[in-house]
Amino acid sequence: AQKITQTQPGMFVQEKEAVTLDCTYDTSDPSYGLFWYKQPSSGEMIFLIYQGSYDQQNATEGRYSLNFQKARKSANLVISASQLGDSAMYFCAMREGNTDKLIFGTGTRLQVFP
């Protein structure tokens, strides 16, 4: 069964520093997609970045990059040059090729301090 694990309930980072949020996954399907979403205190879910299982390069979107290590089944989110506005909950999610479902991890709360 597919599973997403986020082991960091909370993380702190100083403004302008980089931070890595961990995500590991479990699947037996060779075709899958990995997503990261941000949820600020206002509650909406904001898509950040996507990595496909067959993608050769790590995905990047502005200050966000995904450190994809397929053999270790990890898909960590790296935020460079943290900003105060990055303070939020961050969710890792996976969609398998042979299922219709997108499954989420329990999230990591990131707090950026000046």
Add this chain to the structure above:
Amino acid sequence: NAGVTQTPKFQVLKTGQSMTLQCAQDMNHEYMSWYRQDPGMGLRLIHYSVGAGITDQGEVPNGYNVSRSTTEDFPLRLLSAAPSQTSVYFCASSYFSTGQKLFFGSGTQLSVL
């Protein structure tokens, strides 16, 4: 460009009452789903649909009912509300493909007393 529209934004129910959470999308997405979000539990899938007339259960389907009569609408029904159903509910939609991201509604805060 409305995207995914959820109503209501807030709702208070008494135990045993029934109600329907509405969800509509205007992006012609085949895939629609309902999640509930509880503290420390992340988002858990309740029900989902890959097209009109097709629905399936997610991780936590008990106490909820869905139907998909049109591509646009995917209502979630609480048959007999219980305090354990106090949660934030999100509707989401996407094209049906491994690489397609979900578009989320703004959420419904439901309290069952």
